Amino acid sequence: MKNPITGLNKIFDNRIRLGVMSVLMVNEEISFNDLKALLEVTDGNLATHLVTLEENGFLKVHKGFIGRKTNTTYAITRLGEKTFSEHINALENMIKGVK
Amino acid sequence: MKNPITGLNKIFDNRIRLGVMSVLMVNEEISFNDLKALLEVTDGNLATHLVTLEENGFLKVHKGFIGRKTNTTYAITRLGEKTFSEHINALENMIKGVK
DNA sequence: AAAAAGTACTTTGTATTACAAAGTATGTGA
DNA sequence: TCACATACTTTGTAATACAAAGTACTTTTT
Known part of the structure; x- marks a missing residue:
């Protein structure tokens, strides 16, 4: 084992x-507000987690507009994709051992 | 979504x-020591996590012996099995959305 | 023009957590 | 008797999670 x-x-x-x-x-x-609604978290809490992910190079931020309103969107980076994929593979292997 | x-x-x-x-x-x-070796953690740290799991009713403890040496083993409870299965299903669904 | 509201935070404060390291009770082997 | 093993508990520190309040800027409403 x-x-x-x-x-x-x-x-x-x-x-x-x-x-x-x-x-x-x-x-x-995805936009900040959509993420917030989707994950059902407070804005402050979400912001700190987004900072953590950004600091680790896993996502990139784009500050734009919808009409005249500010609209910040987030996207995954190449590194984020790679690292998260590895995490998911590890999770799947763990689960496979369980099933 | x-x-x-x-x-x-x-x-x-x-x-x-x-x-x-x-x-x-x-x-x-599985015994305390085997778990410790397998997960590569310190004994104190492992002990606290085991307490957390036990307090939540997810595992049961059996204090026995191998020959004359103490040997504590841990096993999953019915509740632990159920709750963990649900967690794994949730993980799988999340992963499915990703793949 | 003033007030209210929205966006995307930052700051502050608290409570919880993770963890290592050291200490402990009990027993065994040399 | 002395060192070692097991399975913890205690202690202390650092990191984390989170809510709530505050902020800067803009837009919409009245």
Whole structure:
């Protein structure tokens, strides 16, 4: 038997960051407010998790407009895609051991 | 689109607790020392996570002996099995959305 | 023109958590 | 008797999560 949790990334231990990443894997981009509504979190809390993910180079930010209103969107980076994929593979291997 | 992290259990956010549970899903029981070696954690740290899981009713403890040496083993409870299964299903659904 | 509201934060404060390291009780082997 | 093993508990620190309040800027409403 080998350690079932090798390959799990500490950054993705958190459910909110997990949610952000999985949303961004299947959506080209998503706005701050849509993310907030989707994950059902407070704006301050979401903002800090987004900072963490950005600081780690897993997502990139685009500050734009919808009409004249500010609209910040987030997208996954190449590194984010790679790192998150590895995490998911590790999760799947763990689950496979369970099933 | 719906919230991808509903159904994820907070207790299982932690990698070590995740590891303990997934080991106990496929092993009838495992000793403290084997768990410690397998998950590569310090004994104190492991002990606190085991307490958390036990307090939540997810595992049961059996204090026995091997020859004359103390040997504490851990096993999953019915509740633990059910709750962890639900967590894994939630994870799988999240992953499915990603793939 | 003034007031209210929206966006996307930042700051502040609190409570919880993770973890290592050291300490402990009990027993065993040399 | 002394060192070692098991399975913790205690202690202390650092990191984290989170809500709530504050902020800067703009837009919409009245």
